Amino acid sequence: MRRYLTPCALWLLGCLVAAGSHAHGAGAPAPASAQGQAAGRLSIQLNNDRMTLAITKVPQVYLYGVIDADAPQRFESMVAEGKIPRGSDIYLNASSGDLRAGMALGRLFRKDAMVTHLGTPRRSRLAAKVSKTATCAGACSYAYFGGLYRWSPTGSDRFGLPSGHAMAAQAPEDVAAYLKEMGIDLGPFTTTLATSRDPVVWLTTDQLISAGLANNARLPLTVRSLLVSPAPSVTLDQVDRNGRHRLVIQCRPGQLTITSFDMVGAAAAREILRRGTRAYIEINRQETLLQPPGGARVVNDSLTMMHTYPPTQIGHLLLAHTIGAWVDGKNKSFRNGFVFELDPVREDLKKYFSACWKAAPWPTD
Numbered sequence: 001m002r003r004y005l006t007p008c009a010l011w012l013l014g015c016l017v018a019a020g021s022h023a024h025g026a027g028a029p030a031p032a033s034a035q036g037q038a039a040g041r042l043s044i045q046l047n048n049d050r051m052t053l054a055i056t057k058v059p060q061v062y063l064y065g066v067i068d069a070d071a072p073q074r075f076e077s078m079v080a081e082g083k084i085p086r087g088s089d090i091y092l093n094a095s096s097g098d099l100r101a102g103m104a105l106g107r108l109f110r111k112d113a114m115v116t117h118l119g120t121p122r123r124s125r126l127a128a129k130v131s132k133t134a135t136c137a138g139a140c141s142y143a144y145f146g147g148l149y150r151w152s153p154t155g156s157d158r159f160g161l162p163s164g165h166a167m168a169a170q171a172p173e174d175v176a177a178y179l180k181e182m183g184i185d186l187g188p189f190t191t192t193l194a195t196s197r198d199p200v201v202w203l204t205t206d207q208l209i210s211a212g213l214a215n216n217a218r219l220p221l222t223v224r225s226l227l228v229s230p231a232p233s234v235t236l237d238q239v240d241r242n243g244r245h246r247l248v249i250q251c252r253p254g255q256l257t258i259t260s261f262d263m264v265g266a267a268a269a270r271e272i273l274r275r276g277t278r279a280y281i282e283i284n285r286q287e288t289l290l291q292p293p294g295g296a297r298v299v300n301d302s303l304t305m306m307h308t309y310p311p312t313q314i315g316h317l318l319l320a321h322t323i324g325a326w327v328d329g330k331n332k333s334f335r336n337g338f339v340f341e342l343d344p345v346r347e348d349l350k351k352y353f354s355a356c357w358k359a360a361p362w363p364t365d
Contacts, residue, residue, distance in 0.1 A: 042071040042094065045121045046083055058088045062121035063105075067097025067139040072104035079112065086112040087241065090147065091119030094140040099162075102139030103178045106146025110182060115217065115241060116147025118157040137200045138162045142175070145184045145213070149241050152205040152214035159208060160200035161186070164193050184213060217241050221340055223348040227355035234352040236340055245338040246302075247323065251356035256309040256317075258289070260325030261302040262338060269303040272336045276327035281307050282339065283320045296327060303327065303336075318353050 048059040061084055063075075078084045090109060109116060118134040134153075136144055137160035144150060144159070153159050179186065186193065188211045192201055208214040218240040225234045233250040246261040258281055262269065279291035289307040296305045305325060309317065317323075324339030342349065 040066050041068045042066060042074075042097065043121075044071075044075060044078065046078070047122060048083075056089060058085060059083075060089045060091060062091045062093070062119065063143075064093040064121055067094050067101050067105070067143065069098045069101050071097075071101050072108060075105060076108055079108065084112075087114060088112070089115050089117060091117045091121070091134070092136045092140050092144055093118065093120050093134040094143075095135045095137045095160075097139035099139045099142065100174065102142040103146075103174070105143040106178070106182065109143070109146035110148055113148045114146075115149040115151065116144045117151045118144075118153045118159060133157060136160070137202075142178065145179070145182045148219075149217040150214045151216055152208050154205070158202055160202045161189065161193060163196040163198060163201050185211070186213075221342075221345055223345045225348060225352050225355075227352065229359040232352060232355040232359050234349070236345070238338070238340060240338070242338075245325075245340075247325065247340065249352070251359065253359075254311060256311055256314060256356070257306055258309055258323075259304065259306045261299075261304045262325065262336070263302045264336075266298060266301050269298045269301065272303050272327055273298055275329045275331075275334055276336070277329045279305050279327045280325075281309075282322070282324040282326060283317065284322055285324075285339075314353060314356070318349060 042063055043065045045062040045064070046059055047062070052060055063071075075084070108114075118136050120132055120134050133155075134157040136153075136158070141159060141161050188207075189201065189203070203213070205214070209216065212220070218238055220238075222237045223234060224237070226232060231250055231252050233248060236247045236249075238245050242264065244263040246263065248259045248261075250257050250259075260281070262272075264272070273296055276296065279296040280287050281289040289309065291305050291307060296303060298304075320342055322339050322341055324337055326335060326337030328335040
């Protein structure tokens with residue numbers, strides 16, 4: 001979803017979602033093109049109507065049916081023709097198919113930084129009633145891993161990996177190379193996959209997220225620390241499909257500052273600043289530090305703010321699960337910013353705050 005929406009856009013978005021991947025609304029616009037409608041082949045439905053592009057800026061591409069050996073070639077031809085541009089949203093719904101074709105699709109997705117979801121295609125009200133539940137298993141699961149950004153399943157959608165029993169007659173060496181290429185580690189599920197006698201091992205949303213198989217449109221948070229006196233600092237960086245985001249935390253004797261950088265481009269940053277009336281830091285999803293009016297500013301391609309954090313609250317900050325920086329306005333539909341999940345970098349933060357204490361011991365509550 002894009003960063004700021006007018007009330008009209010929100011209404012349109014509601015209509016789109018109601019007609020979208022998890023609900024087939026009445027009167028949904030017909031797809032621009034579809035390929036592979038024959039039984040036993042992967043169907044490709046391209047939604048690039050005006051409503052879709054007004055909200056998402058890129059087409060929504062639905063792949064459903066059986067992933068056949070020729071599916072990657074059909075998909076690639078649509079990319080070459082410009083019908084499926086870089087960064088498109090790919091919705092998957094396939095429970096069987098050719099494993100190598102699934103990996104070939106995944107490589108095409110990764111090449112053009114596409115975003116993978118589970119979802120069923122939109123239908124017009126005249127179309128035959130179909131299930132709203134999307135299933136992605138076997139070859140589809142490997143195609144899903146090709147997404148640079150991978151959204152976890154929602155609602156009743158199901159995601160499954162082929163077990164070792166099901167993989168025995170296929171090409172485990174090719175699969176291992178592909179997973180390494182995509183940066184996917186199935187280590188947490190090794191035992192389950194190896195011992196299951198069922199052809200598919202179904203994973204929950206929590207399992208997908210905790211293992212990093214789904215990233216919900218964000219690449220992993222990175223940490224750079226400078227642990228030297230008199231002003232140790234730590235920099236947190238994350239890239240998502242909206243841009244790069246950064247927080248710099250620096251401690252000095254009696255003072256801790258948090259500086260945020262939302263690198264969305266100069267034009268977007270100026271628009272956010274124009275529409276925003278409040279800027280603040282959120283800790284554990286709770287508004288914590290309100291920036292004085294005029295505190296936010298545009299620097300190069302970033303919207304940036306500096307906040308002074310009470311030294312007596314350093315323990316609370318150390319134990320926080322999330323930290324974010326936000327701008328919102330009088331219109332409740334406008335809210336722009338980002339949030340970092342801190343648990344994966346907990347040990348780095350402990351080392352940083354230890355360096356802060358050594359550089360300048362602070363009072364506590």
